[in-house]
Amino acid sequence: MNDDLRNLKPYPMVELARRKAEVAARGIEVLDFGTGDPQEPTAPHIRQALLDAVPAVSQYPTIKGLPELRTAFADWFARRFGVTLDPETEVLPTRGSKEAIFHLALVEIDPSEDRKTVVYPEPGYPVMEIGSLYAEADLHAVPMTAANDYRMDPSQVPADVLAKAKVVWLNYPHNPTGQDLPEPMWRAWIDAQQEHGFLLCSDECYTEIYFDEKPRSVLEFAREGVLAFHSLSKRSGMTGYRSGMIAGDAEVLARYRACRAAMGQAQTVWTQHASIAAWRDEDHVAERLRTFREKRRVMTDGLKALGLDVYDTRSTFYLWVRVPEGESDEGYTARLLDAGIVVSPGSMFGPGNAEFFRVALVPSVAGCEQALERWRGL
Ligand SMILES: Cc1ncc(COP(=O)(O)O)c(C=O)c1O
Known part of the structure; x- marks a missing residue:
């Protein structure tokens, strides 16, 4: 086996599923x-x-x-x-953004070249790093903390790293913190891209989950040397369909x-037809947003009432x-897990995040209330 991969920790969500199964086996409702x-x-x-598009001959x-x-x-x-x-040249469908993020480094990185660094946020979505490892890139994680408001700023990245960067990943709205990027910082990244010539990739799968101002796309600021990765998973509740889109250069x-x-x-083909129906409709997106807003209110108020400090953000379905x-x-x-409540420890998103944990607003409003009840009992 490839040595770089042998040392990878288990994929965070696989580890979570394992812990969840352990608690369920003890007869606790998770x-x-x-x-x-x-x-x-x-x-x-x-x-x-989707159903209408399943053909007799596939x-x-x-x-x-x-x-x-x-x-x-x-x-x-x-x-x-x-x-x-231009739908002909500037748009490319994917099987969800995960595979598209993973595979990109295999195309863009030449391991024999000097310029082969991939820059990505930490805490962050782990696939940017893992895909780069498979491609034998050099890695540079940009540490983001509550102190810098989880805003990835090109001035925090050493100039020699940017000079060797082949790909830079941004992810706003940001998983796991829900933070957004202000316009001047988008522009600063475009300036850095133009100065250093790396490929600027923006993972935008949460742009439709917001509770205040609408999040922006990198493509509002530039197109050359820039890609935006979109997905129907979060916007339309289609994680199982595997449908995403890349747009840009x-x-x-x-x-x-x-x-x-x-x-x-x-x-x-049937996923493509379901995706057409999804991209053409906003009503279901507004409906989902109403649900997330309610869950977010219930959990934020409930956790604050328990004396917990919820980081203040305006987007994604994460707390x-x-x-x-x-x-x-x-x-x-682990204590929460014993009570049947699964959340993600901050360390799952990279070192330096052990002061935090992430709550994904997955259960129903009733499930949120039930969890708070158990939380109070701890
Ligand atoms: C930041 C981020 N990017 C990409 C993805 C992958 O989404 P998809 O379902 O489109 O593969 C996720 C999924 O949780 C994510 O959190």
Whole structure:
């Protein structure tokens, strides 16, 4: 086995599933605030679009995807961000953003080159790092903390790292903290991209889960040397469908498209039809947002009433909560687990985060209230 991979910790969500199964085996009903996979049903018209698209004869789908899908996404992007994309060249369907993030480094990184650093946020979504390891890139994690408001700032990254950076990942709204990026910092990243010539990749899968101002897309600020990664998983409650989209620099997308043919990452035709229905509709998105707003209110108020310090943010369905004084994240979350409450210890998102734990607003409002009841008993 590849030595770099042998030393990887278990994938965080796999570890969470293992712990959850352990508690369930003890006969305790588990309230799962671990993995970011909410339980609200997918809108009926999206499910129907999928069913209607299952053909009698099923043949290989294409990497490029159906023109109707690319147009539906480009139309949505123009409505949402005011940016016009060419559906022919500036849009590429994916099987969810996870695989697209993972595979990108395999295309962009040449391990024999000097310039092969991938820069990514920590705490953050682990796939940016893991994909880069598989591609034999050099890694540079940018430590973000409550002290710098979890805002990834190019001035925090040493100039020699930026000079060797091949890919820089941003993720706003940010998993796990829910933080957003202000406009001047988007512009600072575009300036850094233009100065150093790296590929600026923005993971935007949470832009539709917000409770105040609408989050921005990197493509509002530039297109050359820039890619935005979108997904229907969180926006439309379609994690099981595996449907995402990359938009941006046509030249970069052309080489990624060419390489993806061998990766076997074409979206199934029925998923593409369900995705068209999803990108063309905002009602179900507004409905989901109402639900998350309510769960967020219940959990934030409830945790604060328990004396816990909830980090103040405006987006995503995560709460980033400080571990009580004198406890470790592992110890505290293990105690919660004993009471059947699954949350993610901050350390799962990279070293230096042990003062926090993440609560994903997955259970229903009633489940949230039940969890708070148990929490009070601790
Ligand atoms: C920051 C971030 N990026 C990407 C993904 C992957 O999403 P998808 O379901 O589109 O693969 C997740 C999933 O939790 C995420 O939190």
